[in-house]
Amino acid sequence: MTKVLMQGNEACVKGAIAAGMRFFAGYPITPSTEIAEGSAVELPKVGGKFIQMEDELASMAAVIGASAAGVKSMTATSGPGFSLKQENIGYASEAEIPCVIVDVQRTGPSTGMATSPSQGDVMQARWGTHGDHPIIALSPSSVEETYRLVIRAFNLSEKYMTPVIFLMDEIIGHMREGVEISNDIEVIDRKMPSEDQKENYRPYDCADGELVPVLAPMGKGFYYNITGLLHGGDGFPTNDNEVTGRQVLCLMKKIEDNRADICQSESQDMDDAEIAIVCYGGTARSADEAIFQLREKGIKVGMFRPITIWPFPEEDFLKATKNVKKILVVEHNYGQILLEVQRLAKNLPVEFLGCINGKTISPDEIIAKVEEL
Amino acid sequence: MKEEIRLAGSGGQGVILASIILADAAVLSGNNATQSQAYGPEARGGACKAEVVISDERIRFGKVLKPSFLLALNQKAADTFAKDLPKETIVMLDESIKTPEGLTENTVIRLPILETAKEKVGKAFTANIVAVGAINNVLHLCDNETLFEAVKLHIPKGTEEINLKALSEGEKLRGSNE
Numbered sequence: 208m209t210k211v212l213m214q215g216n217e218a219c220v221k222g223a224i225a226a227g228m229r230f231f232a233g234y235p236i237t238p239s240t241e242i243a244e245g246s247a248v249e250l251p252k253v254g255g256k257f258i259q260m261e262d263e264l265a266s267m268a269a270v271i272g273a274s275a276a277g278v279k280s281m282t283a284t285s286g287p288g289f290s291l292k293q294e295n296i297g298y299a300s301e302a303e304i305p306c307v308i309v310d311v312q313r314t315g316p317s318t319g320m321a322t323s324p325s326q327g328d329v330m331q332a333r334w335g336t337h338g339d340h341p342i343i344a345l346s347p348s349s350v351e352e353t354y355r356l357v358i359r360a361f362n363l364s365e366k367y368m369t370p371v372i373f374l375m376d377e378i379i380g381h382m383r384e385g386v387e388i389s390n391d392i393e394v395i396d397r398k399m400p401s402e403d404q405k406e407n408y409r410p411y412d413c414a415d416g417e418l419v420p421v422l423a424p425m426g427k428g429f430y431y432n433i434t435g436l437l438h439g440g441d442g443f444p445t446n447d448n449e450v451t452g453r454q455v456l457c458l459m460k461k462i463e464d465n466r467a468d469i470c471q472s473e474s475q476d477m478d479d480a481e482i483a484i485v486c487y488g489g490t491a492r493s494a495d496e497a498i499f500q501l502r503e504k505g506i507k508v509g510m511f512r513p514i515t516i517w518p519f520p521e522e523d524f525l526k527a528t529k530n531v532k533k534i535l536v537v538e539h540n541y542g543q544i545l546l547e548v549q550r551l552a553k554n555l556p557v558e559f560l561g562c563i564n565g566k567t568i569s570p571d572e573i574i575a576k577v578e579e580l
Numbered sequence: 581m582k583e584e585i586r587l588a589g590s591g592g593q594g595v596i597l598a599s600i601i602l603a604d605a606a607v608l609s610g611n612n613a614t615q616s617q618a619y620g621p622e623a624r625g626g627a628c629k630a631e632v633v634i635s636d637e638r639i640r641f642g643k644v645l646k647p648s649f650l651l652a653l654n655q656k657a658a659d660t661f662a663k664d665l666p667k668e669t670i671v672m673l674d675e676s677i678k679t680p681e682g683l684t685e686n687t688v689i690r691l692p693i694l695e696t697a698k699e700k701v702g703k704a705f706t707a708n709i710v711a712v713g714a715i716n717n718v719l720h721l722c723d724n725e726t727l728f729e730a731v732k733l734h735i736p737k738g739t740e741e742i743n744l745k746a747l748s749e750g751e752k753l754r755g756s757n758e
Contacts, residue, residue: 210607210612211607212600212603212604212607212613212615322618322619322620378616378642381616381617382614382615382616382642383600383603383613383614383615383616384612384613384614384615384639384642385603385606385607385611385612385613492640492641492642493641495640495641496640496641496645499640567643569641569645570640570641570645571645
């Protein structure tokens with residue numbers, strides 16, 4: 208297969224369309240703008256729709272509406288817009304409407320630095336919207352992985368009827384690489400109720416251990432309600448504590464009980480590693496080069512890379528780091544995944560290398576940090 | 581084989597596009613390539629840096645660590661990026677630029693890139709394509725046909741002729757080596 212040069216953001220659009228995205232609503236923002244531009248160009252070619260909305264709140268609402276009507280939908284933004292989308296991300300989570308929210312992270316709080324890389328939205332991806340809710344977040348480390356992983360983001364969202372955060376960063380979003388685009392992909396579509404379920408349709412009844420609701424697209428003649436209020440089996444709000452408790456528990460457990468299916472990670476040079484570098488997304492490229500050079504100097508260092516960021520792949524992490532003496536977390540923030548690593552690596556020293564000034568962490572910085580450990 | 585190429589100029593001079601074309605040409609020739617850029621929030625006039633890494637092996641880190649080649653299209657870019665260069669770095673400067681101090685051990689190639697675009701090609705905005713031709717002439721990244729294929733991926737229909745002229749004028753440039 209021949210390679211083509213492609214930007215990370217472009218690969219995101221190509222992957223999304225391959226996964227079946229047929230609706231995009233968004234409000235352009237650097238460094239994610241090429242995703243909106245690419246969707247505007249590509250969607251009409253496959254019979255899809257692109258809408259530039261008046262703001263991020265409306266675009267997230269439009270994505271939920273389109274998905275409730277049965278169309279695979281996506282939006283893309285960066286930190287400032289991600290903040291604005293949070294209310295409706297919570298709605299999608301509680302109403303169990305599948306959708307993909309791409310956040311190409313840029314530096315800083317507030318409007319920050321538009322064209323500089325960051326991974327400062329990791330905790331926002333987890334807890335940006337209020338209340339107890341589950342979330343899935345995935346983070347790619349190359350342009351090629353962006354293509355494959357955004358397809359997985361759609362598949363997980365359809366399979367578990369949940370919003371999925373596709374947590375990119377400026378490094379990968381704006382980088383161009385030669386990639387092989389494979390058409391040999393798996394695409395999962397949400398389950399559809401059969402016609403005979405129309406009578407007394409109660410999609411949110413998580414009965415018989417079935418945690419994922421089978422939602423009919425709106426407009427197909429199935430009578431039920433979609434709401435952000437805690438609800439009963441027919442989707443209508445209720446104050447019955449037993450019902451609401453069961454409903455939120457189902458919401459949590461549909462992700463919690465399926466961690467093994469959802470969580471993905473990669474271990475590199477970990478077999479004999481004494482030092483484990485934990486990093487993800489674009490930062491993993493700096494670590495990749497650093498490990499190559501450190502190994503040439505005879506330093507036994509490897510990398511554990513969560514590909515699924517949320518839920519954090521705990522079991523993979525514990526297995527990969529079982530025999531290491533030290534852990535170094537490297538991320539483009541002030542320490543976010545660091546907190547997960549500290550929680551899990553109870554008896555191991557955990558060091559940290561971060562960056563909050565908009566620069567890219569260089570392999571040399573990682574090498575220097577490892578050498579002083 | 582590994583080349584780490586850095587192109588610098590001001591926003592609007594087309595150095596990002598030049599870097600994309602070089603990366604495309606590398607991929608078309610069967611090599612691996614990564615391309616990236618750094619620029620400010622403004623669309624025109626700010627400082628702009630673009631990078632291409634080309635290798636026949638897997639590219640781990642996609643940005644330039646030790647430039648093997650630097651092109652500067654304005655004085656500020658030359659002064660900024662010529663600092664602390666390894667002595668192996670080949671430096672290509674537009675002839676309008678004063679050679680920055682401290683490049684005593686480097687190969688410095690001074691070429692009339694901007695003037696060639698303006699006078700010989702007849703369009704100042706083709707300077708980036710002239711530069712692409714000149715760079716390939718020095719680094720021998722691919723044959724001229726492949727390079728033109730890469731250029732054609734990025735230009736509007738109907739501009740093939742003027743871009744081919746820009747590319748060939750760039751390939752012909754023989755500057756004064758300092």
